[in-house]
Amino acid sequence: MHFQTTKSRETPPSQNTLPWIRVCENSPYFEDENGATWTPVGQNDAITWPDFQGLFKRKNVAEAEGHLAYLAAHGVTCLRMMMEYCQTENRYLEKPVGKFQPNMVQFWDDLFLLCEKYQIRILLTPFDTFWMARRWKSHPYNQLSDGPCKSKFQWLTCPRMLAAIKDRFTFFLERWGTSGVLFGWDLWNEINPLHAGKSIDNLKRYIEQLSIHIREKEMQLYQRSRPQTVSVFAPLLSQQDMNALVFQHPSLDFASTHFYHAASIDYPRNVHSAAATTGLMVRQALQLLPAERPFFDSEHGPITYFRRNRKGLPEDFDDAYFLHMQWAHFASGAAGGGMRWPYRHPHVLTHGMRRAQLNLSAFTKLIDWKDFRRxxxxxxxxxxxxxxxxxxxxxxxxxxxxxxxxxxxxxxxxxxxxxxxxxxxxxxxxxxxxxxxxxxxxxxxxxxxxxxxxxxxxxxxxxxxxxxxxxxxxxxxxxxxxxxxxxxxxxxx
CATH class of the missing domain: 2.60.40 (Immunoglobulin-like)
Structure with a gap:
């Protein structure tokens, strides 16, 4: 594949062969704009993780392409990614705010081309809020770095910060918005009242403002719009009374939560308990959703085990844990098998997990999703x-x-x-x-x-x-x- 360098606001070279994804008219699942059904099978990935680190500055494009080819061969259709992943100082998308870094722009140009080639789509969210919060003093959006926002507790309410976030989305939809690689928008990763003056109403306003901004831009440029969601750390739903916000906000097209649960998923002792909790969480989510709205888990994994032990689960056990959570999620009525955060060293999924994704992807062909009102x-x-x-x-x-x-x-x-x-x-x-x-x-x-x-x-x-x-x-x-x-x-x- 030939890659050429492009300037910041120019439209990059693109095959534009993939149709856009939308919610099915008669069921809570997905299809493309030509009417072919589509199921999100995949996981979280990131710019700095092993499988894509070689694409930055084009250090090893072949390695990144090989990864995508491998994913496609194993039934993967979707990746969830952040526009930037700021665990380090050299992957900021903007520095300073409003100046989009050429190496990062080139990374996304190349990734969109490769994803088009292998028909893999991306659920995109603007920030990795975990590392952004931990390293806020160094982040370009901080006023200490001449950014728009004084405190991380004002991320979703500061007018200058909101304007910068809107411009970030605008940059992506103007530059890459024509491509069907963009499956949908996750308007904020793990939305939390702590970043909005501890106010649920402020979160509602954030979602409405960003949703309107993105839809108006897409309609202006492309005469159609993509599905939108907002993700949340699942334990917050009951702690902060956020169910109506996440599952029923009128601006959103589908719902997504992050399946973490201290007693069964975060530090699993057996695969059955992880599956049982997953099934229960899907059931509870579907009971809260409008009947026509899809739902899936967009992040899960053994987070506490990984942090405490500084390593992943034993591979055989982790493969079984992955398979059981995937099938409990899917069979209970969610779209696809959920999206794992690796929590492994190296930070990638195992071959056993890929085989499980391929198996599930094959099973999805047995269902008439366009008329499945589950x-x-x-x-x-x-x-x-x-x-x-x-x-x-x-x-x-x-x-x-x-x-x-x-x-x-x-x-x-x-x-x-x-x-x-x-x-x-x-x-x-x-x-x-x-x-x-x-x-x-x-x-x-x-x-x-x-x-x-x-x-x-x-x-x-x-x-x-x-x-x-x-x-x-x-x-x-x-x-x-x-x-x-x-x-x-x-x-x-």
């Missing part, structure tokens, strides 16, 4: 064995179920014995013939059946040959349209 069914689906926990979602024509053996809560789920044959009973489905796909979360499809539902529940006999398995259920298309095939995977049926 509700969470974690507590409504019945499973015939007390040693099996179930996670699921569905509407009147489709369902996703993930079953987990919980015979042992000690350590890796590989210690669990497969429970054998069990009965799965799914409520809410209309009468008719259903195509049922049984799915191994490591190898893929293991069996398919046609099952007729005529009573209160769809009854499925399942042979669990491992400690967990997934099931995709869809009303046969012939029952709906007089045609052959399945209700899910219509394009390939």
């Amino acid at each position: 509700v969470n069914l974690n507590e409504e689906i019945f499973v015939g064995m007390p040693s099996v926990q179930v996670f699921g979602c569905g509407d009147n024509e489709q369902a996703i179920v993930w079953m987990l053996s919980v015979q042992s809560k000690k350590g890796n789920s590989k210690l669990n014995m497969p429970p054998g044959v069990t009965t799965l009973s799914i409520p809410g489905l209309a009468d008719g013939d259903y195509h049922v796909v049984f799915w191994d979360t490591k190898t893929g499809i293991t069996d398919t059946k046609i099952i007729t539902k005529s009573g209160q529940h769809l009854e499925i006999q399942c042979m669990m040959e491992s400690s967990n398995m997934a099931v995709a259920v869809g009303l046969r298309r012939s029952a709906r349209r007089g045609l052959g095939g399945w209700a899910f995977n219509r394009n390939n049926s």
Whole structure:
């Protein structure tokens, strides 16, 4: 691929081959502007982390391209990234404020080109607020550095700071906004009342102001706008009464939270508890959301374990932890598998995690997302064995179920014995013939059946040959349209 240097406000060279992403008209999931469904499968990544550090100053473009090629080959469709990652002094996007640094601009030019080539999109947020807060004295936005804002407790209320933030978004949408690589905007990373005079109302005003600014600019330039969200550290939701802000703010298009939980996710002792907490958090989120609004976890991982031990979890355990959280998240009704923050040395995901992403990405092809008006069914689906926990979602024509053996809560789920044959009973489905796909979360499809539902529940006999398995259920298309095939995977049926 040929790279050429461009000036700050010029539009960079771009293939512009990717259509933009939008929320589906009839379901709480995503599609592109051509009507093809799209699922966010990916993780958090950063400018200074190993896989992209070579792209800065073009020290090793081939390495960064190899990383993206590897991601694409493993079903990854989306990265969550910050416009700058200020753990060090030499990755500021602006220095001083309003002067966009050529090396950083070049980094983003090159990254957008590579992402277009490998069809990987980016959920973009303006700052890494963790390091920005810890190193605030050195940050260009601080008044001590001739920046606009005196205190980090005024980040979201200071008029000059708000103007600078808007200009940062404007720079990105003017320079790279034509590209479908930009999936959507996370208006603030882990929004917190502490940065807005301890006022929820001030947070509401921040979201409204930034949302209006971005939409007006996009409509002016491109006659359409991208999905918007704002992320939050999940424990703050109840501590600060932020549920209405995050899940129901009228300016937002989808909801995203960061799945941290002290007793199960932050320092995991077993994979079952992490999965159970994930399923519960998704269920609680969906109960708060407007029915048409998508939801997913945009950051999670063993944060406390990593900080205390200065290392990642043992790799086999971490791979299982990742897989279990991914499937609990997805089957409970969230879009995709959630977005891991690595918390490893080196700071990258393992090959086992990539295989788990590829497996999930393949499963997503079984569902007709454009018409899937899911509700969470974690507590409504019945499973015939007390040693099996179930996670699921569905509407009147489709369902996703993930079953987990919980015979042992000690350590890796590989210690669990497969429970054998069990009965799965799914409520809410209309009468008719259903195509049922049984799915191994490591190898893929293991069996398919046609099952007729005529009573209160769809009854499925399942042979669990491992400690967990997934099931995709869809009303046969012939029952709906007089045609052959399945209700899910219509394009390939």
